[in-house]
Amino acid sequence: MKRVVLAITACLLLLSVTVLVAGNWLWQRWQQPIGLxxxxxxxxVESGDTLRGVAEELTEAGVLEDPWMLRFYxxxxxxxxxxxxxxxxxxPPLTQSSLLRQLVDGDIVTYQVTIPEGLTLAQALTVLARDPVLVPELTGARDQRLLELAQGAATAEGLFLPETYRFERGDSDWQIMQRAHVALKQTLDAAWADRDAGLPYESPYEALVMASIVERETGVPGERREIAGVFVRRIMKNMRLQTDPTVIYGLGEGFDGNLRRTHLRDDSNPYNTYRHKGLPPTPIALPGRAAIEAAMHPxxxxxxxxVARGDGSHQFSITLEAHEEAVRKYQLSRRSDYRSSPPPSSDPNTNR
Structure with a gap:
């Protein structure tokens, strides 16, 4: 009887040692870095992929040696x-445990794309179309999905906030534009609620039109509110805005870079603010947050x-006589390095 008890005890002890050794081996294998x-x-990982399929791919690639451990755990x-x-x-280094955690947490690769301030909608869509990762879905600025966001406006111009947006592989340009539209609406609504009293805007949309003009007129941060103030006062005095960027926008692809007197006299261009009073019918670009704030707080x-000084900044005048003098100084005798806008910036949000 004692021999039987001793034999059983020895077997149990051997089994315990075996389990302990095996458990220790398994634990070491589990915590060992995989072959990355x-x-x-x-x-x-595509939609519908299983952990088994992922483990098989990693095994075939020589990354995993014990895929059953990953599936079992x-x-x-x-x-x-x-x-x-x-x-x-x-x-590397990555264990099977940390691999599983990464897959469950969705710790994936993300990308980013920047829509610079002051671009037209068509130009912004070109930026997205050139991104090597984004899936192209939109057919252009007249895509029906974009026009539906305009809710009755003639175009969807200006209805998207220029910002830097993060995205995942598989996301599309349409998804980015949906996010940009929501961001614009939130920004515009908040700014409209906090706007100065007595502004000549009947709706947030009209304020957005003004912001787009301010955006196209200057890239100098300190000038935005002053330019907005000039345009607001001109509207309130029943004066024409007389701003070149609106005329150029109305010319569309027909503009060759040279704004002529015939363009400024063209009554058929609804964006010709030299001939038509008030704001143009739609925004002329995608205004950023600063331009929207300037339009609300001129x-x-x-x-x-x-008038442009030639270095990207402007000379402001109260009287027509002073303005004409500034035009003679800065426009009629242009220096060789004349610029009507600031020099290019490394920041895509400010490079216009």
Whole structure:
């Protein structure tokens, strides 16, 4: 009997040691870094992909040696059906445990695209179309989906906030524009609620039109409110805005870079603010937050005119006589390095 007890005890002890050794081995294998290359391993999980499929791909690529451990642990923790779709870049060192956590958390690769301030809608769509990762869906500025966002306006121009947007592989230009439209609406609504009293705008949309003109007239931050003030005072005095960017926008693709007197005399161009009083029918560009704020809080004063100095800034005048003198000084005797806008910036949000 004692021999039987000793034999059973010895077997149990041996089994315990075996389990302990096996458990320790499994734990070490579980915590051991998987075989990732130094530069990392790109992994794309599509919608509907399973953990089993992901484990098989990684095994075939030589990244995983014990895929069954990953599947077993994930099932034990009820995580096998919780992995997120997207593009991953698996960086060493990474264990199977941290790999599973990354897949469940959706720690994926993200990208970003910047829509600079002052672009037209068509130009902004070109920026998105050139992005190598974004999926192209939109057919242009007249795409029906964009026009539906305009809610009755003639075009969707100006209805998207120029910003930097982050996205994932598989996202489309249409998704970016939807986000940009929501951001613009939120920004415009908040600015409209906090606008100065007595402004000559009947709606937030008219304020947006003004902001787009301010955006196209200057890239100098300190001038935005003063330019908005000039235009507001001109409207309130029943004066024409007489701003070149609106005329150029109305010319569209027919503009060759040279604004002529015939353009300024053209009554058929609804954006010709030299011939038509008040604001143009739609925005002429995508205004940024600063331009929208300037339109809502124009700088008080008496100035009614301004002219480009040639270095990107402007000379403001109260009287027509002073303005004509400034025109003779800065326009009729242009220096060789004359610029009507600021020099290009490395910041895509300010480069116009």
């Amino acid at each position: 290359p130094v530069e990392g391993y790109p992994l794309i 994930a099932r034990l923790k009820a995580l096998d059906d919780q992995i997120k779709r997207g593009e991953y870049l698996l960086h 700088l008080p004063g008496e100035t009614l005119f301004f």
